Amino acid sequence: MLSDDFHVFDTTLRDGAQREGISYSVTDKLAIARLLDSLGVGFIEGGWPGAVPKDTEFFTRAAGGELLLRHATLVAFGATRKPGVAVAEDSQVRALLDSGAPVITLVAKSDVWHVERALRTSRQENLAMVSDTVGYLTAAGRRVFLDCEHFFDGYSHDRDYGLRVLEAAAAAGADVGVLCDTNGGMLPMGIAEVVSAVSARTGIRLGIHTQDDTGCAVANTLAAVAAGATHVQGTANGYGERAGNADLFSVIGGLVFKMGLDVLPPGAIAESVRVSHAIAEIANLAPDTHAPYVGSSAFAHKAGLHASAIKAGPELYNHLEPERVGNSQRILITEMAGRASVELKSAELGVDVSSRADVVGKVVERVKERESAGWSYEAADASFELLVREELHTAPTQFTVESYRVIIDRREDGSVMTEATVKVHAGDRRMITTAEGNGPVNALDLALRSALEEVFPRLAGLELSDYKVRILPGKHGTDATTRVLIETSDKAEEWTTVGVHPNIVEASWLALADAVRFGLLER
Structure with a gap:
């Protein structure tokens, strides 16, 4: 006692x-x-x-x-x-x-x-x-x-x-x-x-x-x-x-x-x-992300000015070391990000760009350009890591997509059937797979992974665990731009990817394809 x-x-x-x-x-x-x-x-x-x-x-x-x-x-x-x-x-x-x-x-x-x-x-x-x-x-x-x-x-x-x-x-x-x-x-x-x-x-x-x-x-x-x-x-x-x-x-x-x-x-x-x-x-309540000390955002830094100072010394913008309460510092990548933000976030994700000023500059510009179009990497670390790896030329081309198609059949009895067909290339193989799902995203997910599982067996362990859609400000109604966040998990970890497009299915596909690519990375 x-x-x-x-x-x-x-x-x-x-x-x-x-x-x-x-x-x-x-x-x-x-x-x-x-x-x-x-x-x-x-x-x-x-x-x-x-x-x-x-x-x-x-x-x-x-x-x-x-x-x-x-x-x-x-x-x-x-x-x-x-x-x-x-x-x-x-x-x-x-x-x-x-x-x-x-x-x-x-x-x-x-x-x-x-x-x-x-x-x-x-x-x-x-x-x-x-x-x-x-x-x-x-x-x-x-x-x-x-x-x-x-x-x-x-x-x-x-x-x-x-x-x-x-x-x-x-x-x-x-x-x-x-x-x-x-x-x-x-x-x-x-x-x-x-x-x-x-x-x-x-x-x-x-x-x-x-x-x-x-x-x-x-x-x-x-x-x-x-x-x-x-x-x-x-x-x-x-x-x-x-x-x-x-x-x-x-x-x-x-x-x-x-x-x-x-x-x-x-x-x-x-x-x-x-x-x-x-x-x-x-209690079946979502943890408060902004709670002092214990929230996931309690030691998260968004502004480039903060990141620049933190690079010199974390104590400059943290009131205590987050590890003392079991938390961790996070750098958020947004249109406010500067070079220090990109360097710190990349290091947090295990990607070293400290000696590649050219890459850091390109990433900063791509992030700002994409954020102005509605993309958000703040909650999509996996998509950001893929973007950095693309600029470093360390992201392997695991597969390429030839095309996809989604058919939704609403029948007289009120039942809805969704079918997706995906054509992809992996290595020297061309695969065409069709799958049925409870909606277009589920059907696309099943078709894509089914097509690639023969080449990449570990995809069998992937699971789409959360799907969030947000209509972005600007154009209204069915002409609005859609942002999709997809959370994927396997037995070891979870990751989030993002897709943005006026077509909700394409926005979902972009996030889904990133999720599979990230799941295939050797980390």
Whole structure:
């Protein structure tokens, strides 16, 4: 376990699961908990046993040996006893003990408006509910953290009442009082002011839980730490209700790299990208490419001026070495690219053009000319590598295309049949192949690879895994220019190619032919 001096508390499985569109199975929750543990967080809040059946099952399976944690401690979430009910008779409190979790987070009302209007009880009874429940759980040997719901709003309504809630919890044995910006309406300066004042008045260990409704959840969390909080809560990728929670990866990045706090085990922060993307996949959400630290674009550089400086020293345009969080630097090739961009991108792809100024110049001009016609190499590294190799004369002529034809037959019963015929030359052979597909691109793909597989058997392992079409600005309707991106994969890697043409089938063919040529390269 990490030192208890500072807590990194993850609530992806509970608060993060409240994001619209997310529904974790119990198996998903166990898998995410293992990922978070590999990141080295100190606490993983598994859910609300007794209130949510899946969460009850999660804790049962975790206690049964399906979740072995190396770094983290498992936490159960629940509420204080109900008004007017003895704590020992409250079934929800009993479920928290039955979960077997060594740490329990209790949520309590700390805003007088919520106590009186939502909870519909007295201020004194609410304090008794906090004191009774914390005392009951600590007497049973459980460690207790108290989430003070709506603390910051409550502080503006009655500055003393939230502190009385904190003091009641601490007197009963709670380890941490977590100040929650439940409505997410705070800004960093307000957070810092309140945390500092509460810390000075109570001397209680404070935590922070922020929502992102103002876009400030991460900044608010770091401001709270600067003001004295030593317990931070967040979720993977910022998942959560409404605009989400504080993104745990950005919070950890700020704590470690900007505030100098060693809050994870040595080397664990390098797992950030892997863990972030794996959790996104389990949630069935595309990873945010522009997320700080962990997004694929977090260290991507487009402007030629940036690339020129990076060639002299990567630190000139990177706020830290991307490898430290498991990321990597990327150079994007667009009409903004200069000679440095081409050199760096080529090196990134394993093609050395450092001694070929003539080639670099030709590539820059071809890219700018093509980009003005609608081509985009920013997301099509494979097509860009082929272009560079063409200028270097290192791209072998694996095959040439004599012609292709696509026939679409729409029948009276509504069924559609697509047939493609491809005529190609490879070596001294001329091949003609016809294939049927569920559309023109699928049929062309099958026909081309079928024709070439006898000469190039490895093409049998290629698979078209994604196909994207964009109508480019300019001409409208059926006369518009189309850009096609095709993602292809084999057992070892994935690559993306691009094609542009007013005819969507020809645009698709250009991207498809590049995909096959790239798949045949010896790399």
